[in-house]
Amino acid sequence: MSVPAKDGMVVSLSELRARRERSGELYLEFLRVPAMSVGLYALPAGGVDPQTPHREDEIYHVIRGRATITIAGRDRPVEPGATIFVAKGVEHRFHTVTEPLEVLVVFAPEESPEPRPPPASRPGAP
DSSP: OOEEOSSOOOOOHHHHHHHHHHHTOSEEEEEEETTEEEEEEEEOTTOOOOOOOOSSEEEEEEEEEEEEEEETTEEEEEOTTOEEEEOTTOOEEEEEEEEEEEEEEEEESOOOOOOOOOGGGOOSOO
16 A cells, blocks of 8 residues: 655655565565656575566566666666666566665656455566
């Protein structure tokens, strides 16, 4: 469940981690306004990223972990501090997750509703 943010908000990473873990989901959306939506995405080491292209532009910021991301057929290694842009409609996926991956995800405009995969595999956006 995302939180509306009419005037603003402050949220701690530890709180978001705990909420995402309790949800049993790979992705936790925690902010939604018309101009953007934001969430926390996590994949375990060796995990499979089930996402498909989105209808919105997307920014990922790697908080922790190491993996490779493929964007439009091109592989790039990612590690903490990496910021990634993916244009709407472009095929992309994390793979070769060598350390548990945790990523802040920003959709602009807000992520549009799409049919969702089952909860155990849902990337929730990314």
